[in-house]
Amino acid sequence: MAITYATFAVILFVLTAAGAARVLPLHPLLESRGTENLMAKIYDTSKYGIFQVGNGLARTPQMGWNSWNFFACDIDEKLIRETADALVSTGLSKLGYNYVNIDDCWSQPERDSNGQLAPDPKTFPSGIKALADYVHSKGLKLGIYSDAGAYTCQVRPGSLNHEYDDAKIFASWDVDYLKYDNCFNLGIDPEKRYPSMRDALNATGRTIFYSLCEWGVHDPAKWAGKVGNSWRTTDDINDSWISMSQTADLNDKWAAYAGPGGWNDPDMLEVGNGGMNYDEYRAHFSIWALMKSPLLIGCDVRNMSPETYEILTNEEVIAVNQDPLGVQGRKVYTYGPDNSYQVWAGPLSGHRLAVVLWNRAFKPATISSQWITLGLESSTSVSIRDLWKHEYVSTNSVGSFSARVAAHGCEMYIFTPSSVVNSAI
Numbered sequence: 001m002a003i004t005y006a007t008f009a010v011i012l013f014v015l016t017a018a019g020a021a022r023v024l025p026l027h028p029l030l031e032s033r034g035t036e037n038l039m040a041k042i043y044d045t046s047k048y049g050i051f052q053v054g055n056g057l058a059r060t061p062q063m064g065w066n067s068w069n070f071f072a073c074d075i076d077e078k079l080i081r082e083t084a085d086a087l088v089s090t091g092l093s094k095l096g097y098n099y100v101n102i103d104d105c106w107s108q109p110e111r112d113s114n115g116q117l118a119p120d121p122k123t124f125p126s127g128i129k130a131l132a133d134y135v136h137s138k139g140l141k142l143g144i145y146s147d148a149g150a151y152t153c154q155v156r157p158g159s160l161n162h163e164y165d166d167a168k169i170f171a172s173w174d175v176d177y178l179k180y181d182n183c184f185n186l187g188i189d190p191e192k193r194y195p196s197m198r199d200a201l202n203a204t205g206r207t208i209f210y211s212l213c214e215w216g217v218h219d220p221a222k223w224a225g226k227v228g229n230s231w232r233t234t235d236d237i238n239d240s241w242i243s244m245s246q247t248a249d250l251n252d253k254w255a256a257y258a259g260p261g262g263w264n265d266p267d268m269l270e271v272g273n274g275g276m277n278y279d280e281y282r283a284h285f286s287i288w289a290l291m292k293s294p295l296l297i298g299c300d301v302r303n304m305s306p307e308t309y310e311i312l313t314n315e316e317v318i319a320v321n322q323d324p325l326g327v328q329g330r331k332v333y334t335y336g337p338d339n340s341y342q343v344w345a346g347p348l349s350g351h352r353l354a355v356v357l358w359n360r361a362f363k364p365a366t367i368s369s370q371w372i373t374l375g376l377e378s379s380t381s382v383s384i385r386d387l388w389k390h391e392y393v394s395t396n397s398v399g400s401f402s403a404r405v406a407a408h409g410c411e412m413y414i415f416t417p418s419s420v421v422n423s424a425i
Helices: 038-042 077-089 128-137 163-172 190-204 241-252 278-290 306-312 315-321 418-424
Strands: 063-066 099-101 141-147 177-181 209-212 230-232 263-265 295-297 330-335 341-348 352-359 365-370 381-386 391-398 400-405 410-417
Touching: 063 077, 063 141, 077 099, 077 128, 099 177, 128 141, 163 190, 177 190, 190 209, 241 278, 241 330, 278 295, 278 306, 278 315, 278 341, 278 352, 278 410, 315 410, 341 365, 352 365, 352 400, 381 418, 391 400, 400 410, 410 418
Parallel strands: 063 099, 063 295, 099 141, 141 177, 177 209, 209 230, 230 263
Antiparallel strands: 330 341, 341 352, 352 410, 365 400, 381 391, 381 410
């Protein structure tokens, strides 16, 4: 029997209470059809949804901007307002980049006289509530940062043992997103520290996206689905080819655990920060999109180069990331010198398949993908759309496909079976 994508369907469950756990069957991918189901084996999602936080958020990976990668501690309310303005004026917000996330260094060095977190009066004199109001007036959402430790990574007050007070004040400021870091954690296991903030956020009555930044130390993919909406699977990325490519490999390990409501997070985007070339940044964005990673811009969106803007605004690549089926794409085949010729792929809604040919060698190369490695039957005919050229490069490919790929570059495609195309005519 020919294997199709006809059984792909999003399985959603209604929760009776915020934060309640629920058990899911297989991810929205496949139920077994007999003993042979190549697609289900390649794109395993069997670990998805085994207890999920279920706060109604993150049906697709979060998109937005974060201050850390480019600005680090050099932030103030003027920057945040100008960034919100730029997200709107450049059209990025219309593409889904809706979260404006303040990272570390927003707070004063110590808690106030009432033991509460307070913004640094020198850099955020108007306060976070006024900033949230401004961001919301632009149709955007405001994110903030804290730490599941005694201090943040830049030695500002952490939220360990202050979870309920801090969650309450975040909610009073109308914050929409919390990135929760892992510094100065007193040696307490993250499995014990992170649920407390989940419970505190839920107790506020405000729906707040909960992003765990545990650095992958205790394999959070195995337990964080019942705690937050996304979880860092790796240490911090930096703006280099080596860091980016190694981070992708580390995140790939946990593909079976991701899906609507909870996503693996290999850290924020470095596109546009200057440490990689155009082909490397395009590969970075393509692989993050395919892996259903959060797409959080890490550059100065007020001053983007045309190349950076082109990459970040590729609607066809973004659509792969935001596809409602929610299956994390993954590395399915490697070969060549040091296995540097790589095929990554993942199923999409509408019976389609996203495919990335990634050349991790130092020279251009022709990379081939065989249908068997993609989970397709060898006789299946597909049309192939190039997501960077924005054109169809084939209307009837069978068995295999090859393309020339730049050094450290990638090519990204959507394969659509001819049976699907014909049925739409």
